[in-house]
Amino acid sequence: MRILVQKFGxxxxxxxxxxxxxxxxxxxxxxxxYKVVVVLSARYGQTNSLLERAYQWSDEPDLAELDVLLxxxxxxxxxxxxxxxxxxxxxxxxxLGFQIPIVTDDAFGSARIDSISADFIxxxxxxxxxxxxxxxxxxxxxxRLTTLGRGGSxxxxxxxxxxxxDGTICDIYTDVDGVYTTDPxxxxxxxxxxxxxxxxxxxxxxxxxxxxxxxxxxxAEKFNVPVRVRSTFSNDPGTLVTKEDNMMESVLVSGIAFDxxxxxxxxxxxxxxxxxxxxxxSKLGDAGIVVDMIIQTASRNGVTDIAFTVSRKDLxxxxxxxxxQDCGCSKIESAQSIAKVSVIGVGMRNHSGVASRVFDxxxxxxxxxxxxxxxxxxxxxxxxxxxxxxxxxTLHQAFEL
Ligand code: ADP
Ligand code: ASP
Ligand code: MG
Numbered sequence: 001m002r003i004l005v006q007k008f009g010x011x012x013x014x015x016x017x018x019x020x021x022x023x024x025x026x027x028x029x030x031x032x033x034y035k036v037v038v039v040l041s042a043r044y045g046q047t048n049s050l051l052e053r054a055y056q057w058s059d060e061p062d063l064a065e066l067d068v069l070l071x072x073x074x075x076x077x078x079x080x081x082x083x084x085x086x087x088x089x090x091x092x093x094x095x096l097g098f099q100i101p102i103v104t105d106d107a108f109g110s111a112r113i114d115s116i117s118a119d120f121i122x123x124x125x126x127x128x129x130x131x132x133x134x135x136x137x138x139x140x141x142x143x144r145l146t147t148l149g150r151g152g153s154x155x156x157x158x159x160x161x162x163x164x165x166d167g168t169i170c171d172i173y174t175d176v177d178g179v180y181t182t183d184p185x186x187x188x189x190x191x192x193x194x195x196x197x198x199x200x201x202x203x204x205x206x207x208x209x210x211x212x213x214x215x216x217x218x219x220a221e222k223f224n225v226p227v228r229v230r231s232t233f234s235n236d237p238g239t240l241v242t243k244e245d246n247m248m249e250s251v252l253v254s255g256i257a258f259d260x261x262x263x264x265x266x267x268x269x270x271x272x273x274x275x276x277x278x279x280x281x282s283k284l285g286d287a288g289i290v291v292d293m294i295i296q297t298a299s300r301n302g303v304t305d306i307a308f309t310v311s312r313k314d315l316x317x318x319x320x321x322x323x324x325q326d327c328g329c330s331k332i333e334s335a336q337s338i339a340k341v342s343v344i345g346v347g348m349r350n351h352s353g354v355a356s357r358v359f360d361x362x363x364x365x366x367x368x369x370x371x372x373x374x375x376x377x378x379x380x381x382x383x384x385x386x387x388x389x390x391x392x393x394t395l396h397q398a399f400e401l
Contacts, residue, residue, distance in 0.1 A: 001125060003168050004034040007135065007157035010044040011175040012232040013077050016084075021232050023084050025173060026130060030090065035125045037164075039135045039157040040081060042073025047136075047150070063108035067137075067147045071097070074134035074153070082132045092130040095120075097145075102138035102156065104146045111138060111146035112215070113155070118163040133160065151213035158216040162223035170225050172212065173232040178239030179204070179211055181401040182256040187393050191401070192236070193254065197244035200254050200346055203378050207342035208259025217241065244346055253345035253354065253399040256392055260339045260385060262292070263315040264370070266307040267322070269330035272299040277306060280327050287321045289314045293340070293373045293382060303330075307371065309382060312336060338370065339388045342380040343395060349376050361398040367391050 006029060008022050022038075029036050042050075050069050054061040061069075078094035085092035100120050104111035124131050135153025138146050148155050154172055161170035179201065180190040196204075198221035205214040211229060220227045220241060230238030270276050277296070284291055294308040306329075310318050315334060322332055348354050358379050362369055367390065371382035383391055 001122075002034050003037065003121075003125070003164055003166075004029050005037045005039065005157050005161040005164070005168060005170040007039040007153055007170065007172050008041065008232060009153065009172075009174045010041045010046070012173055013040055013042075013081065014044040018232070019081055019084055022081065022173070023088060025232060026085065027088065027090070030129060036130045037121060037157075037160055038081065038130060038132045039153055039160065040074060040077040040132065041135050041153040042070075042077055046073040046076070064144055067108045067111075068145050070147050071134070071137040071145050074136050078132045078134045085130055085132070090130055091128045092132055093124065093128045094132040094134070095124070096134045097137035097156070098139035098143070100133065100160075102159070103141060104138035104148070106140045106142075106144065106146065108144075108146055110149035111140075113138060113148070113159050113219075114141075116159050116163045118160070118165070121160070121164065149213065149215070151210055152215075154213040154216035155219065158219045158225055158227060161225045162219055165223075167226065169228065170220070171228045171230055171238075172216075173230055174211065175231065175233065176211065176229075177231045177234055177236040178229045179209075179241070179255075181254070182392055182396055183209065183258070186258070186389055187256075187396050189393070189396055189401075193239050194237075195240045195242060196254065197346055198241060199244060199377065200344055201241045203342070203344045203375070204255050204257045207257035207344065207378065207380060208261070208340065209255070209257040212241070251345060252347040252351050253343050253401065254347070255344050256341065256395050256399075256401070257344060258339055258341045258388055258392055260388065261311050261313075262309050262338050262340050262382065263312045263318075264307060264309050264335045264338055264382065265315070265318055265322070266305060266333040266335075267327055267329040267331075268305050268333065269303040270306050271328045272302050272304045276328060279325075280306065280322070283321055283325055284310075284318060287317065289318055289321065293371045293380070295371050309338075309340070309371070337385045338382055339385040340380050340382050341388065341391045341395065342378050343399065344378045346377050348378070355379050357398060358395065361394055362391060365390055365394045
């Protein structure tokens with residue numbers, strides 16, 4: 001039995017017209033002889049509007065109830081789509097995450113998959129030709145519903161492909177033709193890549209390219225799942241996300257990603273003594289706040305400034321945590337109109353000079369760099385959000401992408 005996993009995102013299932021295009025892709029796979037696991041997202045905008053509603057009803061919605069609410073978005077999609085398939089004479093059936101089951105931990109809102117079995121799906125294929133599975137959702141071992149974090153349907157799809165094994169391919173259908181050198185909506189010069197390595201894709205996703213959820217790439221790499229990113233609205237072969245090969249390493253920079261979900265906090269005049277930073281960041285860690293870039297200025301008269309970035313949604317809580325303890329600083333400042341731009345490429349490991357080219361390019365474009373962080377395969381700069389489009393476009397040009 002040849003099985004193909006096809007995942008369709010929110011814009012692909014937005015309305016009846018779009019869903020008919022999705023049906024065309026599924027029928028084409030059937031014609032090629034595949035049994036198909038179709039993984040669907042909620043229709044475009046639905047998850048956001050459910051979230052908005054929750055916050056109209058409650059100032060601080062219970063996270064477990066929020067997940068019960070959010071999973072309805074995907075439930076609607078799979079039921080409607082199964083009807084469409086059945087009308088075309090396809091033996092199809094919808095299943096929700098808890099029926100598969102996709103068992104997760106109990107981190108409501110961003111649950112991680114603990115186990116997922118392909119047995120149920122293999123058995124269901126004795127009766128059906130297409131299984132339509134709700135993305136983004138699972139259940140805890142105590143049978144509470146969970147969601148896998150924004151963009152989580154990508155992870156559902158890759159995880160089920162990994163569980164099916166045998167090199168099962170996972171096609172991620174979206175509203176662009178594949179993975180581009182940068183977001184094609186921001187840079188008109190961006191071009192589609194035929195191939196990208198798991199490692200680069202992971203960096204791009206981590207640095208803000210939301211075309212694939214980070215966790216889906218982690219699972220794909222771990223279980224060696226071939227992932228193809230393609231468009232529901234064209235016949236382009238898309239981008240293959242796969243293992244790194246020698247060719248890839250010869251490319252210095254392969255992409256530019258950006259993230260507007262950044263807020264900066266500065267603690268002024270922190271006592272420059274052992275334990276200061278540990279005290280501050282352990283409290284934030286205990287509160288579950290993820291800190292990204294950190295910078296500490298040189299000591300002056302026994303004090304220093306410590307600045308760091310967090311997700312915008314965590315800013316209020318970060319300040320609350322900091323104010324509730326004595327961080328030994330004179331004042332706490334914050335800024336939200338900032339963004340992070342990152343230059344990514346596995347080829348950077350063996351080449352020098354990328355950082356200076358990044359800084360020089362930004363300088364010549366009149367863009368101020370607020371913070372910097374680097375890894376083996378990326379360089380990230382924090383800049384003013386107003387400069388973001390210019391930064392992405394000039395860097396794209398400077399690295400001849
Ligand atoms: P879906 O609803 O199908 O899951 P998403 O909105 O999550 O779609 O992801 C697709 C979007 O990702 C594209 O519309 C594009 O704007 C954005 N994107 C960001 N960076 C890239 C990139 N490097 N290549 C392709 N798309 C990108
Ligand atoms: N519907 C969820 C979201 O909007 C999951 C997904 O689309 O992947 O984040
Ligand atoms: Mg998505």
